[in-house]
Amino acid sequence: MDAAEHKRTPPLVAIVGRPNVGKSTLFNRLVGERTSVVYDVPGVTRDRVYAQAQIDDHVIRLVDTGGFDLDDSGPLAKQIREQTQLAIEEADFVVLVLDGQEGPHPADLEAIELLRRHSKAMQAVVNKIDVEGHEEKVWPFYELGLEHFLTISCEHNRGLGDLVDVIFAHVSAPSAQAMQEAEHLARDVSEDDLEEGETSRILWKGGPIHVAVVGRPNVGKSSLINKLLGEERLVAADLPGTTRDAVDTPLTFEGQDYVFIDTAGMRRKRLVQGALEHFATMRSVRSLERADVVLLVVDASVPIAQQEARLAGLITDRGKGVLVILNKWDLVNQEEQDPVEDLKRCIPFATFCTHQRVSAKTGRHVLKILPHIVEIQKERHRRVATGELNRFCNYLAEHHPPPMRHGKRSRLYYVSQPMIGPPTFVFSVSKPQHIPENYRRYLMNSFRERYGFGGTPIWLKFRDHKKK
Helix, strand or coil: CCCCHHHHCCCCCEEECCCCCCCHHHHHHHCCCCCCCCCCCCCCCCCCEEEEEEECCEEEEECCCCCCCCCCCCCHHHHHHHHHHHHHHHHHHEEEEEEECCCCCCHHHHHHHHHHCCCCCEEEEEEECHHHHHHHEEEEEEEECCCEECCEEECCEEEEHHHHHHHHHHHCEEEEEHHHHHHHHCCCCCCCCCCCCCCCCCCCCCEEEEEEECCCCCHHHHHHHHHHHCCCCCCCCCCCCCCCCCCEEEEEECCCCEEEEEEECCCCCCHHHHHHHHHHHHHHHHHHHCCCCEEEEECCCCCCCCHHHHHHHHHCCCCCCCEEEEEEEEECCCCCCHHHHHHHCCCCHHEEEEEEEEEEEECCCHHHHHHHHHHHHHHEEEEEEEHHHHHHHHHHHHCCCCCCCCEEEEEEEEEEEEECCCCEEEEEECHHHHCCCCHHHHHHHHHHHHHCCCCCCEEEEEEEEECC
């Protein structure tokens, strides 16, 4: 397999249509998991939602979109239509989903005319044809001026094989094996120990950095990503809870690839209203699992809330790098409040994480975020030489040994770093249960002072020296 095939990008297939015709259900069927929020309410999908799907040993990218709704004059309707147009422009192939139960609609014709203006390869599918006896419901759609329709039922997984055949007939999709080998090459790191005399080394060899953007509702997460991208890629409005899905948005800046994961704003459980917002909140928590670095976006113009501290705990528990974004800095009256001190008082990890003051509205200092992300990603992959690590720990134990408990003191025998991302250190000690939390913090702070690890959690594990 040649090098060019390793670098091939899977083609992008856009799924478009009116609200509530089954676009997200089709998207989830093809992806094979519940990536889009599916709920029987028109307009649930507002942003473009991206996912990669492996079908018949080939890989494609899919984008789910909000719907064409001519009757909707709400504040988000125009932006949702613009999102769909952007998805069509960047797609290699478009699937237009029509509602077989309701029949043709003027918005269907608007979508077809838009596709014709862009000269996009497309396939129209009539959804909700659950049994063969309902095939006659496709005939009224021929008045829309198209020559061929496929009948499918996303709910019952009917007719999707024919749709996949049409997609692969129009796009060139790389094999799953080629994609896996390319990913392995990008992530492969040496397991050899460091060279003699080398204190520590960054073992990250580059590649895309996945960045989750989290925070309370209406702190400016989508506006921040839009400013970074230089386009209105995500729906942003002055309405709490505008984002419901987690949205993957790629960005390349100065040769570095990023994938931003915009998430629904997280609230305390008692403030989560209805099943739909509950689904979106769970999606936001799960999006942390896919991230390398997390941007915790805070509204600097108001006091730090307990919710930020809870989010901070979720981030560190998952070992993700973190950068605190103090957004809306243009609204801060520094004579009356000090958001940085407020941050350090309310969020325990603020002593080691980097913070950046920005204004997503004006764009001030927004581009400074990207170099911080790269630096944090590097620190997550810093490995300390084993010999150096044990010499330093012996020094710490000699000058500040663990405290006595019941007349006895734990002893540090040996320490190793078996993992990076996050940096993880395993101590072989006597009586590990006697190591108190304040001594663990002392070791962490000492490691940071000597080796760095800025913006990344450090995990310490203590094992009984007598047990294998």
